[in-house]
Amino acid sequence: MKFVQYRTSSQFQQLSDRGSEIRTNNEYSSREGRDGYRKLDQEMFKKNGKWERRDGLWLEQQTGPDGELKNPACKNASELIESQGTFESVGTNDVLSQALSRPEHKGRVRGQSKFVKPSQYFNLSRSSNKDNEVQSMRREIEELKALVRGLCANRDVEPSVDPKNVPTVDQHNSFKASCSAQEKQDGVAEPPTIPVDNQECKLYIFNEVQGGQLLVAFGRVWVESLPTDTVHGIPLGEGNVRVSINVPKLKKSPLPIPTYDATTVEDAVNGFVAWPKSLVELDMSMNKASRGPSHVPDPAAGNKKR
Numbered sequence: 001m002k003f004v005q006y007r008t009s010s011q012f013q014q015l016s017d018r019g020s021e022i023r024t025n026n027e028y029s030s031r032e033g034r035d036g037y038r039k040l041d042q043e044m045f046k047k048n049g050k051w052e053r054r055d056g057l058w059l060e061q062q063t064g065p066d067g068e069l070k071n072p073a074c075k076n077a078s079e080l081i082e083s084q085g086t087f088e089s090v091g092t093n094d095v096l097s098q099a100l101s102r103p104e105h106k107g108r109v110r111g112q113s114k115f116v117k118p119s120q121y122f123n124l125s126r127s128s129n130k131d132n133e134v135q136s137m138r139r140e141i142e143e144l145k146a147l148v149r150g151l152c153a154n155r156d157v158e159p160s161v162d163p164k165n166v167p168t169v170d171q172h173n174s175f176k177a178s179c180s181a182q183e184k185q186d187g188v189a190e191p192p193t194i195p196v197d198n199q200e201c202k203l204y205i206f207n208e209v210q211g212g213q214l215l216v217a218f219g220r221v222w223v224e225s226l227p228t229d230t231v232h233g234i235p236l237g238e239g240n241v242r243v244s245i246n247v248p249k250l251k252k253s254p255l256p257i258p259t260y261d262a263t264t265v266e267d268a269v270n271g272f273v274a275w276p277k278s279l280v281e282l283d284m285s286m287n288k289a290s291r292g293p294s295h296v297p298d299p300a301a302g303n304k305k306r
Helices: 002-007 010-024 036-048 054-062 072-084 095-100 118-123 126-154 169-186
Strands: 198-207 212-222 240-248 272-276 280-282
Touching (some): 036 054, 198 240
Antiparallel strands (some): 198 280, 212 240
């Protein structure tokens, strides 16, 4: 009811008359409707398979449903545009500006939507604008990758508490190497063994508040991990190993080495992550029955959030 009262009021009638008067003074009337140049541009691209220049969009917008230019001024502009052929534009002085004999408005671009600014359109071609956006996104991605690689390579947390009397990954590798060296020295052939690539373990983080280690999850560790091995395309780095988290103990605890997809223990369940060796404890007597079967994730599966 209020809308009807406003549209029939004298105040609205004065505004309407003023708008009609301004429109009659326009030499080139707008016919694109409420959708504007943006939708017209997309429709022309679907129709022709290429992006139209703004003079082509402007002429299409001035064309009636019957395909004719009703305005004599538009017909003259159309003839001038066609006569220019392969006109080499310099800045805002392009085919459309020449045909209309009017300098371009400083705040908008004729033949383009209201969101397109002169600095965007005239300084670079449309394809160059799109290419630059893609290149910018690629640079940002590479910078993020480099940042994560740096974290993986440099973040080796050393606990301040005394080490426990339990085997760690470092101790396991040292013991294995010393046994191999002793056997070779004695000239005794090493008996064939079944390789164990991964073992059950406990995963800790360093609690800066309490100044010690905090158990956050149970999982499996790949004890033969090398610094050049990768997790989700990122090298492990010195002092780190590849682990999989099977059972979280503190789900919201932060990962010591976060990834793009996982920042907490809960995010990395049933997925691979990198973990500092000094915070991984081999568990030789873990009761598997109490926690259910161990799960060895598929490396191609990646992290799965729960």
